[in-house]
Amino acid sequence: MKKIYAFTIASLKMMVRNKTNIFWSLFFPLMLMLIFGLFNTSQESINVAFIKGKDIPASISSFASELSKQKGINLVSNETLSEADKSLKAGNTDLIIDAEKNTSVSPESPLYKVNFYINKSSQVYSIAELLETQIKYSFLEQTTKGGNIVQFNQITQSAIKDYSYVSFLTPGIVALAIMQGIIFSVMMILITYREESVLRRIFLTTVTKFEFLSSLSLTRIIMALAQAAILIYVALLIYHVKIIGNVFLLTFVVILGALMFISLGLLISSLVNKIETASAVANVITLPMMFLSGLFFPLSALPKWLSSISQYFPLTYLINALRGVYISGDTFTKILNPILGILVWLIIFTIINIRVFKWE
Amino acid sequence: MNKIVQVENLKKRYGEVKAVDGVSFTVNKGEIFGLLGPNGAGKTTTVEMIEGLKKMDEGEVLLDGLNIKTDYPKIKQFIGVQLQSNNFFDFLTLSEILSLFGKFYNADINPADFLNRVDLIEKRNVFYKNLSGGQKQRFSIAITLLNNPKILFLDEPTTGLDPQSRRNLWELIESLKKEGKTILLTTHFMDEAEYLADRVAIMDQGKIISTDTPKNLINQLIEKGFKKKIVTDNRANLEDVFLDLTGKMLRD
Secondary structure, three states, rough: HHHHHHHHHHHHHHHHHHHHHHHHHHHHHHHHHHHHHHHHHOOOOOOOOEOOOOOOOOHHHHHHHHHOOOOOOEEEEEHHHHHHHHHHHHOOOOOOEEEEEEOOOOOOOOOEEEEEEEEEOOHHHHHHHHHHHHHHHHHHHHHHHHHHEEEEEEEEEEEOOOOOOOHHHHHHHHHHHHHHHHEEEEEHHHHHHHOHHHHHHHHHHOOOOHHHHHHHHHHHHHHHHHHHHHHHHHHHHOOOOOOOOOOHHHHHHHHHHHHHHHHHHHHHHHOOOOHHHHHHHHHHHHHHHHOOOOOOOOOOHHHHHHHHHOOOHHHHHHHHHHHHHHOOOOOOOHHHHHHHHHHHHHHHHHHHHHHOOOOO | OOOOEEEEEEEEEOOOOEEEEEEEEEOOOEEEEEOOOOOOOOOHHHHHHHOOOOOOOOEEEEEEEEEEOOOHHHHHOOOEEEEEOOOOOOOOEEEHHHHHHHHHHOOOOOHHHHHHOOOHHHHHHHHHHHHHHHHHHHHHHHOOOOOOOOEEEEEEOOOOOOHHHHHHHHHHHHHHHHOOEEEEEOOOOHHHHHHHOOOEEEEEEEEEEEOOHHHHHHHHHHHHHOOOOOOOOOOOOOHHHHHHHHHOOOOO
């Protein structure tokens, strides 16, 4: 254990000091996210649906026409609340204002009720919230004469799918970063260590192969988790992409994906003897996955015959599992399919590794 | 005399080529034993089989009485091996590499102790790849000392070094002998063997063709009636002149 711990710490140091590694595993995916994220951040206006119930006095409803005059506010016409709710869940509406007469019979209760439904995963969530406060005040101003006649409720929708492009993209970028970071570093380390007798040197000490592989894997898992954390944090900061699902499930998916790519990296290292050819081989394997795994555009955008193949790619499974938990808030059972896909690949790679892996 | 290294009828073939063809010798405790021979003679293969790095086809190797085939994990604890091509982790300083390798032996060592011994203390925060050839060799010897080995294997330690670094390394090797370590040295420099080795074995085409002290081997040759074509003065040679003019100071 002591050896694994010491070697893992040292390996992490080496990775952080290796600028090429940091560039490819962190800055490159960050750049991709920032550039492609720009595609859909031009949403300047906020979509508001106003549902006017029966018997709502003009003093309350007149603000709607005022609202639509404001720049950046789009009044969406929806007839019913359920219709508006659907639109909100589909990501088309950011805020629903539902004004209705209070049906409560108690004489002290307010006459009217105004419910605000805010799309929590909307990019303009904070603006919607601000608007809500503004509207409250304008309501109150207009109805002071009538005393406490309006009751306000805020209802935030939490488990709604976020359909903005950047939220579609971010899980894919996380998966890509993990794949690139792990495959290249595992492969390069093994090929150089083999070629330059570092492996020999290590195994002349009392370190076992199990200890070496454990530390190699542990290092990559920690790196993958750090990559995911940084990318998710930046996406939250800049594009307000939030983790909808369970964070522990997300962590589990990252670890599983990391293990899959570690075994793939080991496999590639056995197929290649020279450092010069290594990155070419790795690119041949990773580039098609990068473009065909539903990272930048959904698989449905591909020709049928192509997507019927690429749906089985290791990266596709990882992206699907990540996207499910991260953006759609899927539970374990809902992402069982991609999880099984990752496990199957992990087992396949491990079996091949047992047969072909070479230390010398 | 305690025979700490016993090699018996060692054989290794690659396809049709008999790289090592029945090598036997013993090394006494505390001596420097030189394994000499031209390139391709089978020195490195022989040594790698003794170190446990290569599987032997045939033969027996006992290190301090333990069999390499059955007791390798125990043997690893008391041998130090310097490989011919040395490379260590990139992006770790010398101190960090030393403590890491110390941990590989389950030991908490103080890197400064080892860096002092090989004259590299002022390079402790430098990456290995930024060292000169001589410094790299000295560092790799420091690594082999981490488990305080009884037997040291040095494979062509001075190849590619300038005379100053060579002399410096020789002094280091002599000081290790004084500490009581047994050293098995392979080299193709005869002056190195003559200077360092108590006994030498000369290998050619996978076989040992002669084993004795350097002095005895020279005397045997002279008894056969050998005469040097160019007689230089025994009291000094060109390398001594070079070192006298350029000084013994290390240049790296």
